[in-house]
Amino acid sequence: MPAGPHPPQPSPVDALRRLISLRWLSIVAMGGVLLCVPWLLDIRLPGESLLPVLAALLVANGLSMLRLRHLAEIHAAELFGQLCIELAAWSAFLYFTGGATNPLISLLLPLVAIGAATLGAPYAWALAGLAVAAYSVLWDFNEQLDIYDSGLAVHWHLAGMWLTFAVSAGVIVWYVVRMTAALRSRDQALAEARETRLRNERIVALGNLAAGAAHELGTPLGTMAIIAGEMARDRQLGDSVRADAELLLEQLAHCKQILGSLTLRAGSLRAEGGEALPADSWLQGIADRWRRLRPHVPLTTRIDCGAPAPRLVADTTLEQAIHNLINNAADASPEGIECEAGIASDALVVRVLDRGPGLPEGFAPTAGRAADAAHKGLGIGLLLASGAVERCGGHIAFSPRPGGGTIATLTLPLASLQP
Missing domain, CATH: 1.20.5 (Single alpha-helices involved in coiled-coils or other helix-helix interfaces)
Structure with missing residues (x-):
């Protein structure tokens, strides 16, 4: 039977970023144990042995943060090494605090779960083997803590097991949820790129x-x-x-x-599109050419691009994009349409308004959904218009017009149009 597809893995940079966050949690947990256990439980901890472990983990996390700033590729072996540092730090911490009898021993399990979610199968199994080996060594080799009341010791051991279970569950859920969200975001980006x-x-x-x-x-x-x-x-x-x-x-x-x-x-470059023209003259020329092609449909234009209007060297396909939007509006509302244009937030905004039947139910296309629009009967012109607008970094949005009809809004950043 053939093997199924491998599940997608998070990017190494994102995985390292999450491991750094996890290590900060480990540092906080170790510091909390050092501060709270002697005060709350009256149990003396070997601070002279535990503080170097905490300091080493701090240094390792600082170096990891410096490593994250570099743009060089991060390999799976490096992520495996990061988890091994975490495992070694907790093993040393547990060695000086009772070994396998310390309820915090269960904190090794979240490291294994995170390794399984982050690493490939060989590294994940290797990390699991190291965790089991560390648990086994700590079973016989450790330094026991001095607890004089055995009944109190059992009580606090059970309480520690509960706390460790709660922390482990929280860490696993936190990490897996963040990783799953990152994978969903990447899958969505891949789907949009494929579309x-x-x-x-x-x-x-x-x-x-x-x-x-x-x-x-x-x-x-x-x-x-x-x-x-x-x-x-x-x-x-x-x-x-x-x-x-x-x-x-x-x-x-x-x-x-x-x-x-x-x-x-077809396919002309922006530099070949012609001389630089004022934005209002360019838009008015498009409207005039459209009127000559469809003289029986009234077109009212309101163009206010400021004084003086910015000069544009637009891709000639953008003219066809605006032409197609006006044409679609005329098909829906042959009794008359309107076109408004202006400058807003360093962008050229063109609005085409009609009094047609409005958008089909459930239809709300953006530039990335123009293909769907074409299938729903709005014409292949919308597909071509969206492609031209996207190449210039703009977008097309549709909204219902108050009183009936549709408003098509085309937004183009001026930076992509100016000479």
């Missing part, structure tokens, strides 16, 4: 399809332009028919212009 890669692959496929379509559509568009031109010049046709033919001819000219620049627009 982004799949979306980019889809955009590349669409780009290839668009290039092929541009090549294939050139001939039929030319034929339609010739026929529309002949109809516009035919005096035998009515004035309304010739006006429609002229409008058709104008739209065909726009289509040919778009197809002619498709290859240039």
Whole structure:
């Protein structure tokens, strides 16, 4: 039977950070024993032997913190060594405080559990073997504490066992919960990266399809332009028919212009996007070009980018992104739409508002969810718009509009657009 997949391991840097936190807990616990046991239980502890153990653990943790500041790779063997230092410190502490008869001996178990959660199988088994060996040695080799009342000794031993069990359970839960949260966060980041890669692959496929379509559509568009031109010049046709033919001819000219620049627009770099323009002029130009393509849908623009407006060298794909957002709004609300733009918090914010039916139930896409939006019928334009915006460090968000409709908000950091 084939072995199942190995569970994901936390990153070594995060694991070392958690081990350092765990060692601080060990230092606090040892210090608490040294201070509280003689005072509460009237049991004399060999401070001259225990203080060097505590000091050594402090030095080890300080060096580990310095090690954490370096960006060099941390290997599993180093994490194993860190846990061995912890195990050695507790073994020495227990040796001078009764060995296996000390209820604190159970604190070796959380170290084994943490090693199993942090290390690979060989190191985890090695750590478990060392812990068992330490327990076995402390069984026969130790320095007993002087406790004159045997009945009181049994009572405090049972109380110590309870306390040790409670501390061990808390440490194990604390460590495993933190490690599980880190693994969930990493899995989510991997899932988002995988989704982004799949979306980019889809955009590349669409780009290839668009290039092929541009090549294939050139001939039929030319034929339609010739026929529309002949109809516009035919005096035998009515004035309304010739006006429609002229409008058709104008739209065909726009289509040919778009197809002619498709290859240039697809994948063009920001530096190739053209000269620097004021933000308000750039946005107004996008709105004017859209009006020429869809003259029957009223578009109201309110653009206030300050005086003077910041100059931008925008990726040409961003123009298509804003165009697609306006187009989606026009499809949902052909009776009229609005577009607002301004500068807020070092970012260009563009809002497209419509009075359409609103967002589908359960739909709340961001830039990373545009592929889902396309499947829900909002159009592949949203997928392309989100890809272009993400490349510039921006995002797209949707919200319901008071009174009905939808607000699409596109946010772009100015730092990625300025020359």
